[in-house]
Structure formats: structure tokens, C-alpha cells
Amino acid sequence: MTFPIDRARADTPGVDHVAHCNNAGAALPPNVVTETVVEHLRLESRIGGYEAAADTADAHEAVYRSIAALIGAEAVEIALVENATRAWDMAVYGFPFSTGDRVITARAEYASNAIALLQLRQRHDLEIVLVDDDEHGQIDLDALDAELARGAAMVALTHVPTGGGLVNPAAEVGARCREAGVCFVLDACQSAGQLPLDVDRLQCDVLSATGRKFLRGPRGTGFLYVRDEWIGRLEPPLLDLHAAEWTSATTFRIRDDARRFEGWEASRAGQLGLGAAVDYAMDVGVDAGWARLHTLAERLRRQLTDLDGVSVHDKGAVRGGIVTFAVDGHDSVAVKEQLRAARVNTSTTTPSHGHLDGRALPALVRASVHYYNTEDELDRLVDVIVGLTGRS
Numbered sequence: 001m002t003f004p005i006d007r008a009r010a011d012t013p014g015v016d017h018v019a020h021c022n023n024a025g026a027a028l029p030p031n032v033v034t035e036t037v038v039e040h041l042r043l044e045s046r047i048g049g050y051e052a053a054a055d056t057a058d059a060h061e062a063v064y065r066s067i068a069a070l071i072g073a074e075a076v077e078i079a080l081v082e083n084a085t086r087a088w089d090m091a092v093y094g095f096p097f098s099t100g101d102r103v104i105t106a107r108a109e110y111a112s113n114a115i116a117l118l119q120l121r122q123r124h125d126l127e128i129v130l131v132d133d134d135e136h137g138q139i140d141l142d143a144l145d146a147e148l149a150r151g152a153a154m155v156a157l158t159h160v161p162t163g164g165g166l167v168n169p170a171a172e173v174g175a176r177c178r179e180a181g182v183c184f185v186l187d188a189c190q191s192a193g194q195l196p197l198d199v200d201r202l203q204c205d206v207l208s209a210t211g212r213k214f215l216r217g218p219r220g221t222g223f224l225y226v227r228d229e230w231i232g233r234l235e236p237p238l239l240d241l242h243a244a245e246w247t248s249a250t251t252f253r254i255r256d257d258a259r260r261f262e263g264w265e266a267s268r269a270g271q272l273g274l275g276a277a278v279d280y281a282m283d284v285g286v287d288a289g290w291a292r293l294h295t296l297a298e299r300l301r302r303q304l305t306d307l308d309g310v311s312v313h314d315k316g317a318v319r320g321g322i323v324t325f326a327v328d329g330h331d332s333v334a335v336k337e338q339l340r341a342a343r344v345n346t347s348t349t350t351p352s353h354g355h356l357d358g359r360a361l362p363a364l365v366r367a368s369v370h371y372y373n374t375e376d377e378l379d380r381l382v383d384v385i386v387g388l389t390g391r392s
């Protein structure tokens with residue numbers, strides 16, 4: 001079946017202005033997302049914020065069900081939070097670590113998660129174990145087996161890193177964690193909306209995601225999934241009167257569902273917009289979107305690899321929509337600006353965010369494609385790079 005690219009682009013007004021290859025930063029939203037957000041803000045301005053929340057309570061409840069459907073979970077296992085980092089933090093800082101526990105992670109771990117683990121190491125004298133890459137540049141599953149055999153409290157894995165095309169074999173990791181009885185925390189920030197996610201297939205106990213990237217939702221939105229059996233075992237590091245009930249002057253009771261990881265105040269407009277983005281993603285079909293963006297990204301990698309003076313740096317046996325490259329003799333930030341001037345949006349990687357990466361790479365240009373991109377747009381990107389290499 002051919003991908004409904006005309007519909008996807010007709011639904012995305014941004015494509016008339018820019019070739020947007022910064023979807024790993026924040027994707028262009030479809031109309032329905034923008035309209036949902038703006039409509040709710042207008043309702044708030046007409047009748048009041050609390051009244052608007054009351055009148056849209058059913059739609060708000062439906063957001064939990066939509067997210068649950070997207071990842072094969074139950075609505076009670078979903079919390080709506082501001083972003084992927086806060087989602088991950090609420091679960092991991094809430095983990096009942098014992099002194100000296102081992103936490104296993106891998107080279108692709110996101111910088112904020114790595115910083116949090118270092119802080120938790122100070123608090124609990126944790127041993128942070130780094131599993132090396134295999135020959136494909138993904139987490140080495142044999143090395144993981146060996147580390148799990150030594151015992152661990154948690155495995156924290158980033159599914160798709162911020163700085164490259166790698167798709168880590170999360171389901172293989174999940175199966176090993178399940179077998180070993182170890183909590184598996186999956187950072188799905190870059191994979192949510194990019195590729196199909198099913199928490200039972202992945203066998204993850206915690207999954208964190210953001211709204212604005214491949215899901216095409218509003219900024220300032222994200223969600224946390226916690227497997228039912230783990231909800232009661234993770235005590236939120238922060239509580240308020242939404243996450244807990246003040247039962248007497250001296251007592252409180254934490255909620256039983258995943259909303260214990262939420263705070264009371266949030267952007268209702270943003271959350272409804274996130275729901276619209278998730279519904280849209282499921283309507284387009286995450287499988288179909290993944291097939292298309294995967295093909296586009298491989299095409300772009302081939303085009304760039306074929307250019308003299310350009311190096312492509314994506315690792316992995318399976319590679320997704322994030323394409324990273326450097327142009328000899330050109331600073332990547334300057335390349336990004338040149339592309340921006342040609343109305344092609346990209347971004348750059350930050351070397352200091354990749355201390356675990358092990359490759360000591362300079363800043364790279366990051367072109368992250370979505371299903372709504374076209375071959376013509378990618379050719380425009382490549383033309384700019386050809387122009388630069390011709391001049392270097």
C-alpha cells in the first residue's frame with residue numbers, strides 16, 4: 001500500500017514554508033493538533049480555565065486511552081507530564097534503590113538521564129555499569145547477559161539516541177530484563193511516533209516519551225508509562241494534592257494509578273493537543289509512517305555517503321529517521337545555518353551530551369526526517385551540501 005503522502009502534507013501547513021528535517025527536535029504538527037490547542041485556549045478565554053477543563057473532561061480522559069492504545073498499555077498506567085525528561089525522572093528518582101545497587105546502561109543513554117544517574121549514584125552509592133556496543137554500534141546483548149548475571153536493580157536504555165540513527169534492540173533487552181527480574185526503563189523519547197511501540201513486546205516496565213518530536217504534538221507535553229505491577233513500587237520524588245490525598249493533618253495517601261507521577265497544574269490545551277497528535281499518528285498508521293521515514297532516511301544517508309568530503313556517522317543494525325553527518329572543512333553549526341538560509345531545517349549534535357558515546361566526534365549536522373518529508377526536500381538538502389563541498 002502506498003503511503004498517503006498527499007494527505008499527510010495537506011494536513012501539515014508547515015511544509016509549504018520549509019523542508020523540515022528537524023523532527024528529532026520538534027516536528028511540524030498536523031492541523032488537528034494546532035486547532036485542538038488553539039480551540040481549547042479560546043474556550044478558556046471565553047468561559048474560564050477551570051470551566052473549560054470541566055467541559056472537556058471527557059476529551060481529557062480520552063487522551064490517556066489514546067496513549068495507552070498507541071503503546072499497548074492500560075490507561076491507568078499512563079501519566080501526562082511536561083516532557084520526556086520529567087517522565088523518566090519521576091520513575092527513576094522514585095525507584096527504591098538500596099545502597100550499592102547496580103544500574104546497567106548503554107552508550108546511547110540520553111545526557112539528562114546520565115546526569116540523573118550520576119546524582120543517584122551519589123545518593124545511593126550506585127554502581128553504574130556501561131555495556132559496550134556490539135559490532136553494529138547497538139547495545140551488546142552478550143555483554144548485557146554477562147552484566148545481568150552479576151545482578152542489577154535496573155536497566156536504563158535509550159531506544160533511539162538524540163544524536164544518530166541507531167535503533168537499539170529494545171525488545172531483546174526487555175526479554176533479558178524480564179528473565180532476570182530486573183526493572184527495564186526505556187527512554188522512548190525519539191522512538192515514540194517514529195516506530196511502532198508495544199510495551200508487552202518491548203517488555204519494558206517504564207517508558208518515557210515526549211509530545212513534540214516524532215509524535216508531532218505540542219511542545220511542553222510528554223507522557224510516562226509505568227507497568228501496573230511497578231506503580232505501587234515507585235514512590236514519586238515529588239507529591240502534590242493531585243498525586244496524593246491529604247488524609248489528616250499528619251497523614252497522606254499516594255494515588256494508586258500512574259497519575260501519582262503527575263502534578264496538578266498542567267496545560268490542558270497542550271494535553272488535548274497531545275491526544276490529537278496520538279490519534280492522528282494512529283490514524284496515519286505508525287507502521288506505515290515508519291516504513292516511509294525509514295526509506296527516506298536510508299536514501300538520504302546514501303546520497304550523503306556518495307559525496308566526497310561528507311561523512312555519515314549513524315550506527316546500528318536498524319537505523320531510523322535521524323541522519324548525522326559532517327562536511328569536511330565546515331563547522332556543522334555553520335552548515336546548519338546555510339541549510340536554514342535555504343529553508344531546510346536541521347540541527348546539530350552537542351559533543352558534550354555524548355560522553356558515553358565513546359567516539360569523540362565533533363558536532364554533527366542532524367537531519368531528522370519524518371514521513372511527511374519528500375524526496376525533493378531531501379534533494380534540496382543534498383544540493384546545499386554539494387554546493388559547500390564544491391567550495392571547500
Ligand SMILES: Cc1ncc(COP(=O)(O)O)c(C=O)c1O
Nearest residue numbers: 083084085110161162189190210
Ligand atoms: C533520547 C532522548 N531522551 C530524552 C530527551 C528529552 O526529552 P524532553 O526534552 O522532552 O525532556 C531527548 C530530547 O532530545 C532525547 O532525544
